[in-house]
Amino acid sequence: MTAIVVGRGALLFERNLMVYRRAWLMILSGFFEPLFYLFSMGIGLGHYVGKVPVAGAGLVSYGSFVAPALLASAAMNGATYESVNIFFKLKYAKTYDAMLSTPVGPTDIAAGEIAWTLFRGLLYAVGFLVVVAALGLVYSAWAVLALLAALLIGFAFAGLSVAGATFMRSWQDFEIFGLIQLPMFLFSSTFYPLSVYPQALQWVVRCTPLYNAIALMRTLMLGGVGWAQLVNVAYLAVMGLIGLAITRGRIGKLLLK
Amino acid sequence: MRMIGCVSPPSGGTLSILGLDPRRDGATIRAHLGVVPQLDTLDFELTVRENVIIYGRYFGLSRKELRCRADELLEFVQLDERADSKVEPLSGGMRRRLTIARSLVNDPDLLLLDEPTTGLDPQARHLVWDRLFRLKRRGATLVLTTHYMDEAEQLCDRLVVMDKGRIVAEGSPRELIGRYSTREVVELRFRDEPSLDLSTRVNGLARRIEALPDRTLLYTDDGDATADRIHELGLHPQSVLVRRSTLEDVFLHLTGRTLVDE
CATH class of the missing domain: 3.30.70.980 (YebC, transcriptional regulation domain)
Incomplete structure (x- = not known):
C-alpha cells in the first residue's frame, strides 16, 4: 500500500518537473537570494563586525556565523513560496480537481507536493553549500549533514505552510505569512547570537521554528553538535508531520465534497 | 455526477459503479472512468499534448505508450495541429475537445460527460457530437447530462428527465415523445x-x-x-x-x- 501511495505521489512530482522544465528561471531566484544576503551581510557588513564567539566553535568570522542561518532561512522561504503555488492550484487552477478524477487521491497530492517542495529546497541547499564551502566558511565535518538538515527544515516549513495555504481564502491572506516570516527571519539569531537578548526574550526566541532550524544548522556547520540538536530535530520533525496530516485532511475536505 | 465519479460521497441510497462500491473502491472505479467535468480542469501550466500525457500518467500508463496515445487522441478531436500550444490561447470549443481527449486516455469503460457542449458555438458543438457519436458506435458507454434537448435527442439511447432532483420520466427519446407529447x-x-x-x-x-x-x-x-x-x-x-x-x-x-x- 505504501509503495502505491509513494508511487502516485511521485506523479505529482513528475507533473511539476514538466512545468519547471520550461520555467527553470523561476527556480533560480531562490538560489540567489541567500547568496545575496551572504555577500552583503556576511561578507560586506562582516568586514566591520570582525569575529563572533560561537559556543563549541570558538571565534568564527561573521560570514561563517551568518551562512548557516541563511541556509536555514532559505529552506524556510523555499517551502513557503511553494505553498503559494499550491494555493493557486487548489483554488484557481483546479489542478487537483483533475487529478482526483483519476486514481490519484488526496494523500498522494499532499505527499507529492511536499516532496516537490523538499526537492526544490534541496537544490538550493546544495548550491548554497557549494558556494559557502568554496569561500572557506565551513568549520566542521558535520557539514555533510547540513543537506539532510536543510531537507528536514524544508519538510517542517512545507508541512506547516502548505497546511496554512489550504485555509487561505484570498491572496490578501498571504500577507499573514509575510508578517510571521519576516520577523522570524530577522530576529531568530540569524544575524547575531541569542545572547544579545535578555533572558526572558531568549526563551521566546528559542520556541520559534526558525531558531531551532538555525541552531541545528549552525552547530552542524561550525561545530559543537550536542544533545540539544536532538531537540531541534524532534521539534522540526513533529512540525512537518502535523502539517502533513492537516494538509491531507484539508485537501480531502475541500475537494471531495 | 460527482458521486458517480467517486469524488463526492454518496448522499443517500445505494450506489454501485461497474459493480463496485464507491466508498471502498473509489480509486479502482476511477481507474476505469473517463470524466469530462462541467468546468474544464485543464492544466494551464502545460501544453496541449502534455495535458494528455500527464493525465495518462495519473492512471499509471507508461510515458512511451502515452506518446503515441496522445497523438492519436489529439487527432481524434482535431487538435493535432495545436499539440504544442499552451492551453490559454485555445478557444472554448478547443478546450472542451481537449478535455474529451484527455478523458479517453485510459480507454474508459464508462465516460461521464457533464454538459459537454454548454457555451460552444454550433460548429464546435457538432464536432463534439460527432466525436461522441463515434465513441458510442465503438461500444463506449456514455453518461451525459445536458440542458439541450436536441443534444439528448441526438446522443441518448435512454434518458431520464430530472426535475428538482427527482426523476420524472425515463425512456428513449422516441418513447418519451410518444408518451408525453x-x-x-x-x-x-x-x-x-x-x-x-x-x-x-x-x-x-x-x-x-x-x-x-x-x-x-x-x-x-x-x-x-x-x-x-x-x-x-x-x-x-x-x-x-x-x-x-x-x-x-x-x-x-x-x-x-x-x-x-x-
Whole structure:
C-alpha cells in the first residue's frame, strides 16, 4: 500500500518537473537570494563586525556565523513560496480537481507536493553549500549533514505552510505569512547570537521554528553538535508531520465534497 | 455526477459503479472512468499534448505508450495541429475537445460527460457530437447530462428527465415523445391579441392546447389536418407552423415553463 501511495505521489512530482522544465528561471531566484544576503551581510557588513564567539566553535568570522542561518532561512522561504503555488492550484487552477478524477487521491497530492517542495529546497541547499564551502566558511565535518538538515527544515516549513495555504481564502491572506516570516527571519539569531537578548526574550526566541532550524544548522556547520540538536530535530520533525496530516485532511475536505 | 465519479460521497441510497462500491473502491472505479467535468480542469501550466500525457500518467500508463496515445487522441478531436500550444490561447470549443481527449486516455469503460457542449458555438458543438457519436458506435458507454434537448435527442439511447432532483420520466427519446407529447405541434401566432374565446373555438382540434403570451400551441397527431381546420373555422393567424414534436416539448410539459434558478 505504501509503495502505491509513494508511487502516485511521485506523479505529482513528475507533473511539476514538466512545468519547471520550461520555467527553470523561476527556480533560480531562490538560489540567489541567500547568496545575496551572504555577500552583503556576511561578507560586506562582516568586514566591520570582525569575529563572533560561537559556543563549541570558538571565534568564527561573521560570514561563517551568518551562512548557516541563511541556509536555514532559505529552506524556510523555499517551502513557503511553494505553498503559494499550491494555493493557486487548489483554488484557481483546479489542478487537483483533475487529478482526483483519476486514481490519484488526496494523500498522494499532499505527499507529492511536499516532496516537490523538499526537492526544490534541496537544490538550493546544495548550491548554497557549494558556494559557502568554496569561500572557506565551513568549520566542521558535520557539514555533510547540513543537506539532510536543510531537507528536514524544508519538510517542517512545507508541512506547516502548505497546511496554512489550504485555509487561505484570498491572496490578501498571504500577507499573514509575510508578517510571521519576516520577523522570524530577522530576529531568530540569524544575524547575531541569542545572547544579545535578555533572558526572558531568549526563551521566546528559542520556541520559534526558525531558531531551532538555525541552531541545528549552525552547530552542524561550525561545530559543537550536542544533545540539544536532538531537540531541534524532534521539534522540526513533529512540525512537518502535523502539517502533513492537516494538509491531507484539508485537501480531502475541500475537494471531495 | 460527482458521486458517480467517486469524488463526492454518496448522499443517500445505494450506489454501485461497474459493480463496485464507491466508498471502498473509489480509486479502482476511477481507474476505469473517463470524466469530462462541467468546468474544464485543464492544466494551464502545460501544453496541449502534455495535458494528455500527464493525465495518462495519473492512471499509471507508461510515458512511451502515452506518446503515441496522445497523438492519436489529439487527432481524434482535431487538435493535432495545436499539440504544442499552451492551453490559454485555445478557444472554448478547443478546450472542451481537449478535455474529451484527455478523458479517453485510459480507454474508459464508462465516460461521464457533464454538459459537454454548454457555451460552444454550433460548429464546435457538432464536432463534439460527432466525436461522441463515434465513441458510442465503438461500444463506449456514455453518461451525459445536458440542458439541450436536441443534444439528448441526438446522443441518448435512454434518458431520464430530472426535475428538482427527482426523476420524472425515463425512456428513449422516441418513447418519451410518444408518451408525453403528440406526433406534431401546430404553432399559431396572431397579429392582434387572440380573442378570449380562441381556446374554446379551437377546442377539440387538438389533443392538448397551450396558450402562451405570444403564440398558441396545438398538440396533434396530424398537423396539416389541424391547420386546415383552423382556416375552415375562419381564423386568420399571422403565421402557422407545423413541426414535429421534440424532446423540448416533453421536457417543458414535464417540468413546467417557470424559470428555475438553482
